[in-house]
Amino acid sequence: MHRFIIRRLLMLIPIVLGVSLLIFMIIDMIPGDPGSMLLGAGARQEDIDMLNEELGYNQPFFRRYANYMGNAIFRFDLGRSYATKRPVLDEIGNRLPVSLIVASSAIFFSLIVGVPIGVLSAVKQNTLADRIPTGLALLLSSQPGFLIGIVLMLIFSLRLNLITPHGIANWTNYIMPMVSLGLPNAGRQLRFTRSSMLETIRQDYVRTARAKGATERTAIWRHAMKNALLPVITIAGNNFGVLIGGAIATETLFGLPGLGSFIVTGIRSKDVPVVTGGIIVFAIIFALVMLAVDVSYAFVDPRIRAKYIRRKGLA
Amino acid sequence: MSGRINSAATETEVLIFKKENRLKEIWRRLKKDKLALAGLFLVCFFIIMAIFAELIVPYAAAVTINPHNRLARPTNEFIFGTDGFGRDLFARCLHGARVSLSIGFITAIATAIAGSIIGAIVGYVGGKLDDIVMRALDIFSAIPSILFAMAVVAAMGPGIFNICVAITVTSIPGFVRIVRSAVLGIAEQEYIEACRAGGTSTARILFRHVLPNAVGTLIVNTTANVSQMILTAAILSFLGLGINPPQPEWGSLVSEGREFLRTAPHLTLFPGLMICLASFAISVFGDGLRDALDPRLRT
Numbered sequence: 001m002h003r004f005i006i007r008r009l010l011m012l013i014p015i016v017l018g019v020s021l022l023i024f025m026i027i028d029m030i031p032g033d034p035g036s037m038l039l040g041a042g043a044r045q046e047d048i049d050m051l052n053e054e055l056g057y058n059q060p061f062f063r064r065y066a067n068y069m070g071n072a073i074f075r076f077d078l079g080r081s082y083a084t085k086r087p088v089l090d091e092i093g094n095r096l097p098v099s100l101i102v103a104s105s106a107i108f109f110s111l112i113v114g115v116p117i118g119v120l121s122a123v124k125q126n127t128l129a130d131r132i133p134t135g136l137a138l139l140l141s142s143q144p145g146f147l148i149g150i151v152l153m154l155i156f157s158l159r160l161n162l163i164t165p166h167g168i169a170n171w172t173n174y175i176m177p178m179v180s181l182g183l184p185n186a187g188r189q190l191r192f193t194r195s196s197m198l199e200t201i202r203q204d205y206v207r208t209a210r211a212k213g214a215t216e217r218t219a220i221w222r223h224a225m226k227n228a229l230l231p232v233i234t235i236a237g238n239n240f241g242v243l244i245g246g247a248i249a250t251e252t253l254f255g256l257p258g259l260g261s262f263i264v265t266g267i268r269s270k271d272v273p274v275v276t277g278g279i280i281v282f283a284i285i286f287a288l289v290m291l292a293v294d295v296s297y298a299f300v301d302p303r304i305r306a307k308y309i310r311r312k313g314l315a
Numbered sequence: 316m317s318g319r320i321n322s323a324a325t326e327t328e329v330l331i332f333k334k335e336n337r338l339k340e341i342w343r344r345l346k347k348d349k350l351a352l353a354g355l356f357l358v359c360f361f362i363i364m365a366i367f368a369e370l371i372v373p374y375a376a377a378v379t380i381n382p383h384n385r386l387a388r389p390t391n392e393f394i395f396g397t398d399g400f401g402r403d404l405f406a407r408c409l410h411g412a413r414v415s416l417s418i419g420f421i422t423a424i425a426t427a428i429a430g431s432i433i434g435a436i437v438g439y440v441g442g443k444l445d446d447i448v449m450r451a452l453d454i455f456s457a458i459p460s461i462l463f464a465m466a467v468v469a470a471m472g473p474g475i476f477n478i479c480v481a482i483t484v485t486s487i488p489g490f491v492r493i494v495r496s497a498v499l500g501i502a503e504q505e506y507i508e509a510c511r512a513g514g515t516s517t518a519r520i521l522f523r524h525v526l527p528n529a530v531g532t533l534i535v536n537t538t539a540n541v542s543q544m545i546l547t548a549a550i551l552s553f554l555g556l557g558i559n560p561p562q563p564e565w566g567s568l569v570s571e572g573r574e575f576l577r578t579a580p581h582l583t584l585f586p587g588l589m590i591c592l593a594s595f596a597i598s599v600f601g602d603g604l605r606d607a608l609d610p611r612l613r614t
Contacts (some may be wrong), residue, residue: 011453018454025458026463029470135350142598146553147587150569150576154584158577246459250551253573263462264554267469275466283457 001225001298008291017069019283024065030270033057034082037269037297055082057272063246068276072085078280079273081266088277091262096281098168099258102177102251103243107236109182115232118193119225133190141187146249149180153253165256177254179246182312185239192235196228203227230301237293244289245282344607351603356484357596365412377406378561386579395585399575402561404582405566408589411563414475416593419545422482427537430487430497431529434494435521439502448491455488461550468556478557482544493536497529504528531608538601542594549590 036043052058056067070127071077079089114137121130140148142237153176163172200206201224209223210216248260259278266274298305345351364371381401389396395404437448455463467481501507502525510520528535549566551557558564565586572582 014450015453015457018451019457022454023458023466026466026470030466031470031472138598138602139595142542142546142594143591144550144594146550147569147590150573150583150587154576154580158580242459246461248461248465249553252554260459260462264465267462267466270469279458279462282459286457 005291005295011272012287015287016280016283020063020069020072020276020280023279024068024272027267027270027272027275028061030162030267032270034270034272038083062286068273072277072280078277081274082270088273092259092278092281095257095259096264098256099244099247099260101174102181102247102256102258103130103240105178106181106243107240109178110185111236113182113186114189115193119197119220120189121194122197123220125198134194135189137187139187140183141191143184143249144249145181145184146253148183149176149250149253152176152180168256173254176251177256181243181250188235188239189232193228193232196231197224200224200228206269226300227256230297233296233300234293237289241286241289244285245278341607345603348606349507349601351607354596354599355604357592358600361412361416361593363594364409365416368409368413372403372406372409372488374406374410376403377410377563378402386575386582389581393513396579396581398571404585407563408565408586411565411586412589413569414558414562414564415545415548415566415590418475418479418482418548419541420484422479423537423540424484425479425483426490426540429483429531430490431494431526431533433487435492435498435526437491437499438495439517439521439525447487452488460485461547464547464551465554465556468551473557473559475558478540478548482547486540486544490540491535493532494529497532498525501528501614521607535601535605535608538597538604542597542601545590545594
């Protein structure tokens with residue numbers, strides 16, 4: 001198990017190097033230079049050149065990349081934003097909690113709503129109690145979060161005046177982002193739980209549990225669901241990772257200062273350290289989340305745990 | 316010699332016959348699924364409206380500014396009302412459908428073609444090539460695809476073509492993974508081994524025997540991709556990266572309408588409804604198609 005975790009952590013190194021190089025290259029292809037973008041259209045060429053030199057932007061591409069990655073790896077420094085001059089790592093430190101709260105609350109919401117209803121749909125397959133939730137789930141899972149967000153905003157902020165639609169001043173500000181990102185995910189979770197449950201219910205060990213005299217409730221909720229949850233965990237983990245950096249439309253809509261909108265402003269102003277730093281942090285978090293998902297498999301499923309132990313014994 | 320030609324002819328005939336039968340079988344199963352049929356009907360309706368948009372309302376109505384008739388409520392003349400510049404919102408939604416739907420279909424098909432070729436080669440050849448490509452894909456999947464697409468659009472500049480390129484490039488890695496795993500399963504089958512033993516060339520095995528057997532997976536994922544990509548394009552233009560104004564696109568219409576959310580919510584709700592319906596219709600149809608293509612997958 002430890003070997004597995006260490007190997008996965010080591011794999012992070014090439015991924016971070018590759019991701020940063022790729023992003024560095026794409027951002028470099030954005031037309032214009034940061035100097036003229038920061039100073040605006042009326043600036044003198046000398047000022048622009050001076051600012052570019054100050055930012056280190058006049059150096060050749062590979063030297064800039066090598067400098068940046070050297071600082072990132074050996075000094076744990078992701079550079080300073082061209083626009084605000086503030087250290088990127090500090091800025092990310094301020095914004096990451098917002099993204100984490102939004103992503104984890106949305107995933108929590110989607111699991112609370114999606115999993116129990118998904119299990120019920122599977123148990124009551126092809127009845128009305130199955131058809132209506134699965135239909136709704138399909139509708140929700142094909143919607144973008146920002147659309148649901150706009151409708152929520154219209155109802156709860158503009159008509160009912162219950163929640164201010166902007167910023168993070170109050171915990172109630174997190175409710176609408178949670179629901180608008182959570183609902184499409186809940187739809188997906190419901191569908192995954194349902195299909196995974198349908199497979200598991202027919203397995204022999206569930207029949208064995210019933211034959212042993214377990215009540216229907218124990219057979220479904222204890223024996224079947226525990227195994228049906230495996231794919232659900234993977235999807236939840238993956239969605240959680242994506243939401244940390246990818247909920248940009250919803251973050252913009254609700255004015256949340258999260259990681260995604262930080263990277264977006266960086267892309268808009270060709271702020272190379274902001275974009276590269278943001279994506280590196282995202283890539284590391286995403287890899288750690290997926291590692292946690294894989295490790296959690298072993299806790300849920302004894303068959304997988306046994307595999308690790310056997311591998312260790314052989315090695 | 317003539318015998319060989321003859322047997323080749325019958326082989327093709329059998330293939331065609333089999334194909335026809337299979338299509339009929341799929342259609343028969345699809346017809347039973349009322350929800351999927353409704354989805355298909357709605358998708359066709361959207362496509363027809365988009366194709367004949369110019370005949371229904373000329374494009375000029377979608378871009379002509381009319382300050383005297385700003386923010387009108389829906390009436391008989393303007394059934395969706397007018398926007399902040401007095402432009403006919405129905406015309407904008409209709410011509411926006413052209414842009415949004417073409418982006419969705421073009422990118423999904425381009426992704427499918429590029430993704431299946433790469434995925435099939437990587438999955439079938441395996442070895443070092445597989446290792447290298449899979450590690451490269453790990454790198455791509457460590458970047459949120461929407462941010463990746465955004466950076467590519469920023470680098471290439473706005474415009475429909477560039478959006479298509481950005482979305483395609485960012486969605487190929489996911490598709491390659493799917494095709495690769497499908498191909499890995501097929502390549503182990505005995506009939507592929509028989510082909511190889513019979514001296515069939517690798518290219519022929521790939522494109523005549525391996526890929527056709529993965530066609531179900533390809534179609535299902537491509538259909539799902541169409542709605543996914545309409546949403547991605549909508550998000551990009553919602554964030555102001557994408558279409559050049561005043562050209563309408565569903566996402567940018569939603570974003571334009573946001574300004575008037577309090578006073579004229581219909582400006583946001585109508586284009587929003589378009590995104591919602593189109594994406595739902597495609598997903599419903601895609602779901603039904605998946606069940607019809609492979610009843611074993613039915614849940």
